[in-house]
Amino acid sequence: MKTFNEFGLEPKVLRAITEMGFEESTPIQEKAIPLALEGKDLIGQAQTGTGKTAAFGVPLINKIQVSEDRIVALIMCPTRELAIQVAEEIEKLGRFKGIRSLPIYGGQDIVKQIRALKRRPQIIIGTPGRLLDHINRKTIKLDDVQTVILDEADEMLDMGFMDDIQSILKLVPETRHTMLFSATMPPNIQKLAQQFLKNPEHVSVIPKQVSAPLIQQFYIELQEKQKFEVLCRLVDMEAPELAIIFGRTKRRVDELSEALQKRGYSAEGLHGDLSQHQRDAVMRKFRDGSIDVLVATDVAARGLDVSGVTHVVNFDLPQDPESYVHRIGRTGRAGKEGTAWTFVTPREMDHLHFIERLTRHRIARKPMPSTAEAFEGKQRITAEKILDIVQNDEANEYKGLSIQLLEQYDSVALLSAALKLLTRESKEVNVELTPEDPLRVKKRRPDIRSSGRKPNSSSYMSKRTDRFGGGSGGSRPPRREGSRDGGWDNRGGGSRDRGRSYGSSSSSSKRSDDYVNN
Ligand SMILES: Nc1ncnc2c1ncn2[C@@H]1O[C@H](COP(=O)(O)OP(=O)(O)OP(=O)(O)O)[C@@H](O)[C@H]1O
Numbered sequence: 109m110k111t112f113n114e115f116g117l118e119p120k121v122l123r124a125i126t127e128m129g130f131e132e133s134t135p136i137q138e139k140a141i142p143l144a145l146e147g148k149d150l151i152g153q154a155q156t157g158t159g160k161t162a163a164f165g166v167p168l169i170n171k172i173q174v175s176e177d178r179i180v181a182l183i184m185c186p187t188r189e190l191a192i193q194v195a196e197e198i199e200k201l202g203r204f205k206g207i208r209s210l211p212i213y214g215g216q217d218i219v220k221q222i223r224a225l226k227r228r229p230q231i232i233i234g235t236p237g238r239l240l241d242h243i244n245r246k247t248i249k250l251d252d253v254q255t256v257i258l259d260e261a262d263e264m265l266d267m268g269f270m271d272d273i274q275s276i277l278k279l280v281p282e283t284r285h286t287m288l289f290s291a292t293m294p295p296n297i298q299k300l301a302q303q304f305l306k307n308p309e310h311v312s313v314i315p316k317q318v319s320a321p322l323i324q325q326f327y328i329e330l331q332e333k334q335k336f337e338v339l340c341r342l343v344d345m346e347a348p349e350l351a352i353i354f355g356r357t358k359r360r361v362d363e364l365s366e367a368l369q370k371r372g373y374s375a376e377g378l379h380g381d382l383s384q385h386q387r388d389a390v391m392r393k394f395r396d397g398s399i400d401v402l403v404a405t406d407v408a409a410r411g412l413d414v415s416g417v418t419h420v421v422n423f424d425l426p427q428d429p430e431s432y433v434h435r436i437g438r439t440g441r442a443g444k445e446g447t448a449w450t451f452v453t454p455r456e457m458d459h460l461h462f463i464e465r466l467t468r469h470r471i472a473r474k475p476m477p478s479t480a481e482a483f484e485g486k487q488r489i490t491a492e493k494i495l496d497i498v499q500n501d502e503a504n505e506y507k508g509l510s511i512q513l514l515e516q517y518d519s520v521a522l523l524s525a526a527l528k529l530l531t532r533e534s535k536e537v538n539v540e541l542t543p544e545d546p547l548r549v550k551k552r553r554p555d556i557r558s559s560g561r562k563p564n565s566s567s568y569m570s571k572r573t574d575r576f577g578g579g580s581g582g583s584r585p586p587r588r589e590g591s592r593d594g595g596w597d598n599r600g601g602g603s604r605d606r607g608r609s610y611g612s613s614s615s616s617s618k619r620s621d622d623y624v625n626n
């Protein structure tokens with residue numbers, strides 16, 4: 109891998125990169141940075157957690173003149189949390205150069221944002237809804253924008269932001285430099301690319317498997333009503349440093365986070381119905397480790413980078429393979445390992461196999477953890493904590509009493525009592541969650557784009573004309589209109605698909621759930 113010195117960057121930008129602790133560039137950075145520095149339009153695809161933010165951030169910061177007092181660059185992101193995070197990384201990269209950037213997203217006081225805009229930021233990082241709001245109020249002008257970046261472009265399309273993005277881009281001069289980035293690139297992205305990019309270069313570093321390689325992937329087959337108990341055992345057994353648990357709906361997330369709290373876990377929920385203040389507070393607590401478990405809807409599936417996330421659990425199966433790839437990609441980032449567990453009810457097994465085929469990765473089956481394994485896991489944590497104290501010699505003031513006790517009692521009995529006291533006892537609180545309908549593959553057609561595709565297209569994660577839906581009734585999850593066309597690839601097994609069709613049709617877009625007031 110190249111070091112950052114080899115890109116011909118300004119010293120102040122290099123210094124920022126060094127301060128951030130980056131030594132070598134990642135594969136996507138190595139490919140994308142030189143092209144972006146030349147001003148080429150790009151479609152950049154690389155696995156989750158491999159540094160796509162800096163792949164566009166570094167050339168952007170390098171290019172902008174500090175003397176500039178207009179908005180010259182615009183980065184669009186699908187969620188508020190991601191806009192905040194990307195803004196932080198851009199801020200770090202531009203620190204020594206003195207570049208001014210500003211996140212603009214829904215839920216934050218608009219008057220405050222208007223005040224911040226008066227400080228003349230050169231880069232705006234925003235979610236489409238709030239950006240349009242500012243554009244309409246004339247508090248943001250895009251006439252001087254030279255660079256546009258769409259992070260998680262495919263998700264923004266999926267959420268129904270196409271019109272908003274179109275309206276925004278119409279206001280940006282045509283001579284602009286445009287780049288799209290995501291770990292997944294379904295075929296409908298091509299339409300967006302054709303419309304908004306000029307002879308884009310496809311920069312893809314996706315090897316055979318789309319999901320990040322450092323993530324161990326498992327699934328557990330269970331009944332819906334067993335999920336919560338199995339989750340508690342799993343968390344006890346695995347003892348994650350930090351974990352993200354994905355639920356299908358907002359109600360699910362609320363119930364699950366409450367249930368975990370009742371059982372004594374330090375968990376909180378994140379979804380689009382919380383106030384921005386609450387969302388910020390939850391993310392802050394998760395990032396600083398004051399809670400260990402974040403329970404979330406897909407609002408946390410894309411782009412979020414929290415170091416220390418060792419585990420992802422799909423408490424409910426995700427709607428589609430892209431969502432699976434992004435959810436599990438919250439762990440196994442920046443060269444670290446991670447583990448992803450997916451709960452699957454028997455009726456959802458087809459859906460799981462579908463995800464396996466499209467991500468070209470076999471997810472290993474695991475039995476449900478036993479109570480004994482859960483108990484062992486909890487003891488192990490206690491023992492590790494004790495050994496840490498021993499190794500760091502941090503318990504000197506307790507030694508006198510220890511010696512006295514050891515003269516009178518058996519050492520094993522004493523240590524066992526100490527372990528018992530320190531081990532988090534499971535609170536036997538009864539917990540009931542509203543069951544979710546199983547997720548089923550609704551309709552499958554043969555792979556209509558399995559032939560005549562460009563040779564490199566196999567590296568793009570894409571879908572057949574599939575619709576995913578749940579059963580009927582109840583409060584159903586938002587659904588994506590499965591009107592994407594195109595295929596996975598010739599080897600993707602499209603023709604082997606069973607042509608069953610299930611369920612009823614529904615076409616509410618994801619936006620109806622988590623992304624209003626974006
Ligand atoms: N060259 C590098 N060396 C070391 N760490 C890096 C490097 N580039 C980026 N990182 C770190 O890797 C982590 C993941 O980066 P980033 O969030 O940009 O990934 P991503 O590819 O955008 O993932 P996702 O698809 O989930 O959005 C971040 O913590 C980032 O600071």
Ligand SMILES: [Mg+2]
Pocket residue numbers: 160161259411
């Ligand atoms: Mg990213």
